[in-house]
Amino acid sequence: MTQHDPTLGELGEFAVIDAVAAGRAHPDGVLVGPGDDAAVLATPDGRTVVSTDMLVQDRHFRLDWSTPQQIGRRAIAQNAADIEAMGAMPTGFLVAFGAPAETPARMATELSDGLSEEAAKVGASVVGGDLVTAPQWVVSVTALGDLGGRPAVLRSGTRAGDVVAVSGELGRSAGGYALLAAGATELGPELSALVERHLTPVPPYGQGAVAAAAGATAMTDISDGLITDLAQLAEASGVGIELSTTELAPDTDALVVAAAALSLDPAVVNEWVLGGGEDHALAATFPSHIELPERWRAIGQVVEQPGIRVDGQAWQGPAGWDSYGATR
Amino acid sequence: MTQHDPTLGELGEFAVIDAVAAGRAHPDGVLVGPGDDAAVLATPDGRTVVSTDMLVQDRHFRLDWSTPQQIGRRAIAQNAADIEAMGAMPTGFLVAFGAPAETPARMATELSDGLSEEAAKVGASVVGGDLVTAPQWVVSVTALGDLGGRPAVLRSGTRAGDVVAVSGELGRSAGGYALLAAGATELGPELSALVERHLTPVPPYGQGAVAAAAGATAMTDISDGLITDLAQLAEASGVGIELSTTELAPDTDALVVAAAALSLDPAVVNEWVLGGGEDHALAATFPSHIELPERWRAIGQVVEQPGIRVDGQAWQGPAGWDSYGATR
Structure with missing residues (x-):
């Protein structure tokens, strides 16, 4: 006898969000974490670095190749890399996740596990997000970062001889x-x-x-x-x-x-x-x-x-x- | 004789991004705008407020009901409202846009017009984004905001008698x-x-x-x-x-x-x-x-x-x- 695996549609948006956000650790710079209209992050540098990347099923990942956890890790990694490429350190991530209503809620939890694990590698966390119905999986991540007082390193600054x-x-x-x-x-x-x-x-x-x-x-x-x-x-x-x-x-x-x-x-x-x-x-x-x-x-x-x-x-x-x- | 309307796939990701970002005005707080690995926003308050919302075609909007410009305006408006609900003012938006390769590039420009128009209403701009192939339209917006020295207004602060x-x-x-x-x-x-x-x-x-x-x-x-x-x-x-x-x-x-x-x-x-x-x-x-x-x-x-x-x-x-x- 197998236990019924509840779907996103059965549990509903709010219950799933509560479940995936529950018990996640946040660094001190997260002044307001998930659960309100918006999150609040400390920006002691007086600037914040921001970048966004969208991953679409069968275009950027395949559910028969990747586990939800791997998809979560990749989504964070590629956004974190954009922050690093400015000379900054990631401080927080927001994740909008679209998926069919019949998706097992367990898969959303596994995705969230991957997101949080990878974010923790850079000392950051998932501070907010959105969960919606979509015909296929879409994972859209925004990364924020801190420059630690240094100038941003742009693409435009190199000269012949470097x-x-x-x-x-x-x-x-x-x-x-x-x-x-x-x-x-x-x-x-x-x-x-x-x-x-x-x-x-x-x-x-x-x-x-x-x-x-x-x-x-x-x-x-x-x-x-x-x-x-x-x-x-x-x-x-x-x-x-x-x-x-x-x-x-x-x-x-x-x-x-x-x-x-x-x-x-x-x-x-x-x-x-x-x-x-x-x-x-x-x-x-x-x-x-x-x-x-x-x-x-x-x-x-x-x-x-x-x-x-x-x-x-x-x-x-x-x-x-x-x-x-x-x-x- | 009608002129051929080039598609997103024909122009390619980079050309479309360049075209929709070209000539857009940004407020002074946008220290690095679109075109690099990430954007940089000033956060004089020492905190930044962030929220994200994903809109999916036929779930949150219909292309036979809304113009691309209206979709852009709505996407910004609903994200700006989350920032306002913390007692903050929006300072910038990031937009990840997924659409079929055969989408006329003109529609992406119109979407971008709507995004920029609505962002301008709150004195902000679209500071970055991503453009990817997806089976239907997906518009994922992240809004950033500034609290102007005030405490964030949470959902948890009211008491009987208010x-x-x-x-x-x-x-x-x-x-x-x-x-x-x-x-x-x-x-x-x-x-x-x-x-x-x-x-x-x-x-x-x-x-x-x-x-x-x-x-x-x-x-x-x-x-x-x-x-x-x-x-x-x-x-x-x-x-x-x-x-x-x-x-x-x-x-x-x-x-x-x-x-x-x-x-x-x-x-x-x-x-x-x-x-x-x-x-x-x-x-x-x-x-x-x-x-x-x-x-x-x-x-x-x-x-x-x-x-x-x-x-x-x-x-x-x-x-x-x-x-x-x-x-x-």
Whole structure:
């Protein structure tokens, strides 16, 4: 005999919200948490950093690939990365969740668990949200952050002569996606780790603030693909960027095993690293006289000539992810 | 010969975002606007108020009833009302928009026009957003606000003996919805105004801060229905509320014409006023010795006995709107 699993529609919006918000811990900066018309966060810096990202079922995640907990973790991670990319630290998240009325309420609790777990990794919490009926799952997250007295690090601040560096992993999400899309099963630990990275990115939390404190001149997170995101940074700064595949070897080397498992041309690892998004690594530029912080590594140079070149050539492969499906 | 109307998918995410963000004015408090990884807002008060609401096509709006501009205005209005209900003033909005790739880009521009127009009414702007593919329209808005040095007005602060008052209109949205749902056409100016109120609510902007400054002890916006929202406020405060239909006459009287046009029992106007949500009026409680601010009117009393009573009786009609369709 199985117990009946109540749905969102049976419990109703207010009961579900009460249940998922109950007992969650909040840091001291959350002056008013969930349950009122709005939340109130402390902003001792006198500024607040804000960003929003929407994830739609079957476009940004699949319920047969990801657990609700993984979807929650990813939704927070990619929003937190946008805050980090300004040189700030996340302070709170708001989550609007749309789902069919027949969704088991248990799945909303698991989503909420993932949201709260990932938020806790950056010392923050989910301070508010909304729960509505939708034909499919939609998870819309807004992240707030604090600059700790530092200037915001924009995309527009780099100049020719700066070093381009990254913190975090590149290409892992694209490699993991290729394995999932090919239906690869019985994966060993190395390949399983790539799949896990696609389902739940691991941004280099704290490194945005580290880069800002070290003197980064421009910064962005890698969400749409390294080439695409660096192209936006270069355009905003009125410069170009030269990348070197030699310097990207730590990333491409880690993906050779996935290309082999899928019997793909080994060169595909360059496409994954240069064109694959969703790893939410951070890319920043630093004046060349600055020693890079510990968890940052150089991958290229800022130059005057506009555009992005790889080993001296304009990149010909897929550049990255466009939300409407066009490869740029 | 008609010109081809480019779609979101044809233009691509980045081009559409650039186009809708171009040339929009921002107040001084927007330190970094759209176009970077995140926006930066000034928070001179040392706190920020935040709230989020998701609107889903065919659940919260219909594209055959509302123009994209009206949808944008409503999305901002209902989020601004949540900020007002804390006693704060909106300072900025983030908008995540999901839509099919074949949506004409013109419609996104019109939506954006509505968002910006309504934000400007409260002296704020759209500071950031996201644009993604979704099977239907989803508009998820986050509002930020500033308390101007005042304490936040929570739902939990009222006590027996306080006066319950409202600012703004009640029941207009429900009356307008009834006219739309009945397919009523050729409406005179009075009925058309009700339909317009349903499509674009008119919150009493600025009155949240006025109530806070005047000494309001608790406040909420009327989004789910007067009874439902007051029940939440009463429960949070551990009290009950007695309402009087006599004091609600300014609202019920204004709806008699709609009940007549639809040949409905005249008593339906009480249901619209007491059970209808989405007008985004503000309801607040004030100590009885305080003179109500100019645009506020008394509608009832806070009492010790829990629950909401109308003219001394527990309300038997529909209580309001639950996102999953259950009438509470």
